[in-house]
Amino acid sequence: MTRVLVAGGGVAALEAILALRDLAEERVSIELVAPEPQFWYRPLAVLEPFGMGTVHGIELVEIAESCGAGFTLDAVVSVDADAHVARTRAGAEFEYDAFVLASGARPERAVHGAFTFRGPADTTAFRNLLTEIQAGAVRHLVFTVPGGASWPLPLYELALLATTFLAERHLVGVETTIVTPEDPGRYALRFDMVNEGVAWFSGTGVPDGDAAVSVSNGFGASYAIGSSAFALKVGRPTSLAVTLTNTGTRTWPAAGSQPVHLGYHLLAPNGFVLVWDGSRANLATDVAPGQSATVQLPV
């Protein structure tokens, strides 16, 4: 029989043991190790501060028992992968044939000075914030999440619940702002008709329609050179006059800690990048939106 050790008591660990029992049936013995006695259904955590729901805890020992697995209340602290042995904080050793590590992510403070919502652990603190808002001590709420975070949904849920909370209590004059982390670039805006409460048209086989949209950080540029194709000779550096126009909404600083320069990338006919970080041409002065400047670029 294959001995499977699963570290974790979250949804990943539980799905693993349930699926294993279902697929491998009696060919595996399963041991679940987690430092907390209960599984917490965290999606409901955003409702708790508003008194609209409670995060349910389910005893891990019961879930383990229901699928014929053992349960140990402990944390795995080290694994000897060659010897197939895992050690726990309490000093126990588990021999295994297969080890599943499902210990989740550790919440970290990403925006210093901000209140970080980690889940049920912050219900009381968020409730206190709502009390402060009601008392008039908070006039502006900013909800933000750092770029690169893969699960920003709780932030949007908290922001929507907070605005509903304000509206229901007629708390006028409290401003709420969501600072989105989306990166600049080309995005697709997908149009789709919806029969409200029934279905999106695309779900019934009707093709949807895409439109390209660009999300800008305020920078924009257009480039003009005398001729779109010009001859370069090997070993003969030259200089090109390039006229740049600022088509964005931000001024290009010519100097300072983060100046804007003209550079270039050189691509082969097949698109292969030959030079990525080409030489630079400096701007003589700052270039405001709508203004143009001509620079000499050495290539």
Ligand SMILES: Cc1cc2nc3c(=O)[nH]c(=O)nc-3n(C[C@H](O)[C@H](O)[C@H](O)COP(=O)(O)OP(=O)(O)OC[C@H]3O[C@@H](n4cnc5c(N)ncnc54)[C@H](O)[C@@H]3O)c2cc1C
């Ligand atoms: C406020 C909030 C709202 C969310 N809302 C949603 C939602 O609406 N929909 C959705 O799909 N997802 C939502 N998520 C995300 C979802 O909760 C996570 O994706 C999910 O919990 C990840 O599951 P996991 O098992 O990988 O990790 P976790 O749930 O983090 O579980 C990790 C487990 O490992 C245990 N553990 C840690 N260290 C050890 C160790 N050394 N040894 C053994 N065990 C260890 C922990 O005690 C815990 O039981 C939300 C998350 C939060 C915080």
